[in-house]
Structure formats: C-alpha cells, structure tokens
Amino acid sequence: MLQPPHQSLQAAVVPAQRPPAREQAGPWHSEAVCRRDEAGLFFAPSKEPTAARLAREQAAKRVCARCPVLVQCREHALLQPEPYGVWGGLTAAERRVVLARRRRREATTADPVRRIA
Template sequence: MCRRDEAGLFFAPSKEPTAARLSREEAAKRVCARCPVMVECREHALLQPEPYGVWGGLTAAERRVVLARRRRRDLELKKAARSASTIAAAG
C-alpha cells in the first residue's frame, strides 16, 4: 500500500512543524494499519535499523524505544541464563 502512496507521507520534510509532523505520522500509521505486511516491514526497520520515517506503523522514535526494550530484555535473559547455569554447576 505504501508503494502507491506518496513517500512524503512516511518521511518528514526538513523543518516540518510539530503539529504537521504528528498529523502526517498519524496518516502514515493509518496506511500501515491496513497493510498485510506491516509486521514484516516493522521488523525490517528494526533490524536495519532504519533511522527515519514511519515503517510498520512505528516512527523512528517509537522504533528506538522498541529496540531499547529488546536490548534490556536480552540482557535480562542472559543474566538469568548465567545465574541458572551457575546454580546448576554448584548443585
């Protein structure tokens, strides 16, 4: 769907006012919400990571939050795995 829409809907023009940016991002997210490959698009943008635009229904700032949460979760899982292996070795 986004291929048929203007790229300007998904990417900010330089010096875009905040109200215009928020409105444009919401319009882009509505396009994403109807897209059959939204999840795949989002994962692509997270794995790259894409620094600009709306991808898979998320803005660049929202993607940074998701990535930070994933990093924290991965660190916690690694810590838990180390603790479990230490306990198993001691037992």
C-alpha cells in the same frame, strides 16, 4: 527489479539523511500498501512543524494499519535499523523504544543473576 516501499523517498529526504536500505528489503515489499502512496507521507521534510509532523505520522500509520506486510516491514526497520520515517506503523522514536526494550529483555534473559533480582 522490485524496489521496497517508499521508493520515491529520495526527493523527500533531507540530504543529510540516508534513504532506506533498498537492497536489504525482503520480498514482502512488493505487497506493501505504501507503494501506492506518496513517500512524503512517511518521511518528514526538513524543519517540519510539530503539528504537521504529528498529523502526517498519524496519516502514515493509518496506511500501515491496513497493510498486509506490516509486521515484516516493522521487523525490517528494526533490524536495519531505519533511522527515519514511519515503517511498520512505528515512527523512528517509537522504533528506538522497541529496540531499547528488546535490548533490556535480552540482557535480562542472558544474565541469570539479574533475572532473580
């Protein structure tokens, strides 16, 4: 059975955090470049200093940038939503911004009165 990217995550995740939803990952995961990288690159250890976190996230994003399934991974993380780690080249904070924009856009297009304003 294929497992999604970041498969060795269990050891890298703080116990209070949930690991990524393996069952929901699509067939795209077998092509993910991150399957060949260290899961710790994509998920923060507990109490990671800010400078180290930023450097690690940038390194993870460089891996994502060369991934053929970046878009599928990103959509998976947005639809779950995955609360931790770098998925599809976006951090958890960046994914929250994307989701908030999508919700605002959907609310605007669903409410014709707001569209006029």
